[in-house]
Amino acid sequence: MEYASFLRQHIEEIVRLTDDEFEMISGYFVPRKVSRKEYLIKGGQIVTSEFLVVEGLLKAFMFDDSGKEHIIQFAMENWWVSDYPAFSKQESGEICVQALETCIVLELSLEHKKKMCEEVPKMYQFHAQKAFSGYVALQKRVLSMLKNSAKEKYELLLSQYPQLFQRVSKTMIAHYLGLSRETLSRLVKEIKA
């Protein structure tokens, strides 16, 4: 498989694999090139896969009834992305995943994920660690959404992911933080002043 060395390094940050084990595992990942603005998942589609980002940047987002965009997640190199509520039930969902840059991703279907874990059970350990880290990160985000002022939310994101601010528009940052574009512009001016 192309991108094998990327994948092996990504997994071996958590579990060591033999060459045979990696051989079995890598067959389940399907590389895909995604153009800028292309959708990996469209709301309303049945979601059967998640995606590991090799290169590029994507957003997981939805529109509410009034047409306002809300960004649930950005995903860059080494991150996983999907419509997880829909993926967990293999149903259609309301979240879209769209490339913000030209991307390379490795697609893993739930079916392949299950087979892979049955064949190489130490992949359960990998997924346990990944899911747990994701859970912790989301708990921090919920806490920040509950308790932080708009300025604190902005500064926290900036300190966590400074590179994100070079790669996405301020409008998208606002849609991720749940702020209006005007509030964000005011904040940026305040912080620069």
Add this chain to the structure above:
Amino acid sequence: MEYASFLRQHIEEIVRLTDDEFEMISGYFVPRKVSRKEYLIKGGQIVTSEFLVVEGLLKAFMFDDSGKEHIIQFAMENWWVSDYPAFSKQESGEICVQALETCIVLELSLEHKKKMCEEVPKMYQFHAQKAFSGYVALQKRVLSMLKNSAKEKYELLLSQYPQLFQRVSKTMIAHYLGLSRETLSRLVKEIKA
């Protein structure tokens, strides 16, 4: 161990165990009785354990600088609770976990969790599934916090956990949803009207 049948059923919802495997696993869980209002975790303490609720109800919460309470999580029977950001790093944190009713919990330290998984590797599968379900639930919560009106947030929580509304005060529901007590009272009146 007391509460062995509860624990076995909880784990076997995800993975089947032999009697020998369960014997090894159950030794790592320590039952604790917790009085109403007692703290399992106090902000500032090093957090080394997570807790599985056998009986009762707890809240994970924190106070912000202005003294306002924010509730990150309620935990009732079959739920796990901790200060996960602190637990994941074995550091002190800012979250408190307090019993809202007389509770029985099973305490599992990170050290015991690791040993247990090494001895009975199928427990990785259990933890992978639990962490993934938690991740999905939090992603839904973030989405609701971003896109839903106060009324929609309230109605969603009521439809997901109707029993919660019998067991906690409206003030706590407000602190979980990120609403003021006044907004919540107005909503409850509107919905009843």
